[in-house]
Amino acid sequence: MLKIMVANFRHIDLRLVDPPFGSSLNTLILELDYLRRKPLVGTTDPTIFFQLKNIFHLLESIGSARIEGNRTTLADYIERKIEGSKSKDERFLEIENNERALDFIEENINYRKIDRAFLSEIHKIITKDLSLPPKGEGSRNPGEYRKNNVSIGGTKFIPPDFTQVESYMEELFRFINKNDPPQYNLLKTAIAHHRFVWIHPFDNGNGRVVRLLTYAMLILYGFRVDRGRIINPTAVFCSDRKKYYHYLSVADNGTDRDILIWCEYVLKGLKNEINKIDKLLDYKYLERKILLPALKFALERKYITEKEYKILLLAVKKQVIRASDIKSIFPDKLPAEISRMIRRLKNKKMLKADEQESRRYVLMFENNYLLRGIIEALDKEDFLPIPIN
Ligand SMILES: Nc1ncnc2c1ncn2[C@@H]1O[C@H](COP(=O)(O)OP(=O)(O)OP(=O)(O)O)[C@@H](O)[C@H]1O
Ligand SMILES: [Mg+2]
CATH class of the missing domain: 1.10.10.10 (Winged helix-like DNA-binding domain superfamily/Winged helix DNA-binding domain)
Known part of the structure; x- marks a missing residue:
């Protein structure tokens, strides 16, 4: 059906995989579902809560932006917040763009579908005013699918030919928006994450967009940031990039078993993060x-x-x-x-x-x-x- 145009590219089917009954992944899904529905300890004044949430947006954004010496950047970024400076340092622009994208998602997710237009807007936001690669983290075609073949630094994996991007993305949107039984939502979030970067629809910024996509899907599937919850999924992927790349490459193999290994990595990390952050709401x-x-x-x-x-x-x-x-x-x-x-x-x-x-x-x-x-x-x-x- 699909013509293979990039040497070494290997198609894998996008599908839901059922974790074996009684597996640790199944337990994880139940635990996360419990966390999702657990009423939050509502003792924190909204003004305090929203400030905390902004700080977590900042941490999420610094984590997602690929920057050398992240801790120094964090310290510098904090000083910039305190001083209210607006200097056009690209390091900071990338972080600010990410913060804006998080706001965009929270404001729109309840009224919009996750589709091409939605991700396109996110891609425009995150690449805005950034210089082009290899120097910068911007994009030649903000909001548009790539028009060339690409490779990904740090991995041997080769994404599909650019002519196949659109149909793969349409398939992904159908997968995301299909009304599957809710117990599949978290698996879908993890599988969609891998699938998106596997397609690699944009010339640059795919990693940043996919982490935002994961954020959006988690809200959509019930982690209600508008009702007092804070989530920071990027911590799962970016506190240890080596591990992230390792598990992505496992998922590239495409077998049921490998897809489930990827899902377990994602959901385990998520559970830890959610548990941790929930403490702050007390x-x-x-x-x-x-x-x-x-x-x-x-x-x-x-x-x-x-x-x-x-x-x-x-x-x-x-x-x-x-x-x-x-x-x-x-x-x-x-x-x-x-x-x-x-x-x-x-x-x-x-x-x-x-x-x-x-x-x-x-x-x-x-x-x-x-x-x-x-x-x-x-x-x-x-x-x-x-x-x-
Ligand atoms: N083996 C792999 N299979 C699929 N996707 C991968 C693999 N290894 C890495 N990736 C993805 O590719 C992303 C990098 O792509 P790209 O440079 O377009 O994104 P970015 O947002 O500019 O950069 P970064 O994610 O490094 O900050 C990684 O963040 C990761 O999500
Ligand atoms: Mg990049």
């Missing part, structure tokens, strides 16, 4: 392990004064505070002085007036010096899926 944990250490860190480095520390500490404990709460920790201070302290913390972007009620304040940590301590604490708790190199 406010007690977040407070003790992340927010309080971050405040201490800021105090020690004198990003904040003792008084500010006390106020922010109260903000961490109560999540939402009023001027009267601050008054209670500084009984000798006049209201004007309290107002001044609040104003100073607002200027430092560490407190923000609550959207519902402007006389209430919430802690901000995603775009100011507190972010350094937050990242430090996340690192200590093993939340940074970033290879040291």
Whole structure:
């Protein structure tokens, strides 16, 4: 049926493979399904939650962008966030593009199908303003399928002839959108991930797009990031790229057994990530392990004064505070002085007036010096899926 035009390219059928009854993969699927449906501990104020989620978007994006010295990049990127700088450093553009693509997915996934137009938009977003390979991580044809044959660095695998891309992609979209019984959703996510990079539809950026596709499919299949969940699937693939490439090449063999080995690698990684991140949604944990250490860190480095520390500490404990709460920790201070302290913390972007009620304040940590301590604490708790190199 399909003419083989690239030497060494070997067609494999796109299909669902059933894991053997009682296999560890079957157990994994059940465990993930349990996690998917598990009600989240809803104790965290939405403002805090959304800041956390933004930080995870950032980590997801740094993980996915292929950059030498990821940790330095992370540190530099954090400083850039704190300073609100807009310089056109390509390293940072690639990360920002990825963050934008995540937002795009979250805003659109409930209203749109995963189809050519959807992935095309994602590809345009992630390659925007980046210079062309081999120097840069951009694309000659943003949003369009490749017009040449390609090879992939770091593997012997050869993707199909460019003339076959469109029909392979149509088949993939049918596979993704077909109404299979829900117990296949996670297997489909893993299989579609491999299939997409196996087709390699774009001239560049396939890895970044496929990790976003996985993100989109997980939301579609019920990991509801709009209802208080955070997922970071890229950690599975990018914290150890060697392993990722190894399992992709196993899947290239195309036998049922090899496809299942790939699926198990993906789902095992996902389960670990989801379990880990879910802990953060328990406010007690977040407070003790992340927010309080971050405040201490800021105090020690004198990003904040003792008084500010006390106020922010109260903000961490109560999540939402009023001027009267601050008054209670500084009984000798006049209201004007309290107002001044609040104003100073607002200027430092560490407190923000609550959207519902402007006389209430919430802690901000995603775009100011507190972010350094937050990242430090996340690192200590093993939340940074970033290879040291
Ligand atoms: N053996 C393999 N079979 C199929 N796909 C593979 C194989 N090895 C690697 N890949 C995929 O190819 C991607 C690289 O392709 P490409 O350069 O187009 O993507 P990128 O987004 O620009 O780069 P990167 O993913 O390295 O950041 C890898 O991320 C991986 O997903
Ligand atoms: Mg590339």
